[in-house]
Amino acid sequence: SQCKEKxxxxxxxxxxxxxxxxxxxxHEIKLPKMSVLPSGCYSSPPPPVNSEEMTEPLKQCTAWLHAYFCQPARTATLPLPAFHHPLLQQDSFTKEVLWTLLRDVEFGEVVSYKQLADLxxxxxxxRAVGGAMRSNPIPIIIPCHRVIRSSGQSGNYGGGHLLKEWLLSHE
Structure with a gap:
């Protein structure tokens, strides 16, 4: 069953x-690499670029991300898109960690790698939790930016340190 990817x-x-x-x-959200911190928020989000023929999961994803950036409290009431990345289809510790993170660590909260392993x-x-965070195909929605070191330092992030810091302070 080959996917028709959009x-x-x-x-x-x-x-x-x-x-x-x-x-x-x-399937995936690819993050930009940030070299400078953005200033402010846009008030009305622009429409997605090249959005013709968007699938329902892509529509739900863009609606959720718009809310996350502009009206974060609304994300709790919006449906999450279905996930169809192979990593999230097979039973594994990585899948368990990512689902646990999505389900149990809410907006504005942080959790250490060890606490998430416990959960x-x-x-x-x-360490395996760190590996799961590195392989997360759907960052922001599956909030790997909320996982920090036990010392309280933010730790690594696929989108870079600046983006992780921005997301944490946004929340």
Missing amino acids: RVVLLSPVGKLQISGCEMGL AGNSRAA
């Missing part, structure tokens, strides 16, 4: 987010 570029306060998915669900059912797997 792509959309969403302009956000942190740069262009490249989103891909099919009728079955979201996912393996208290000695903090």
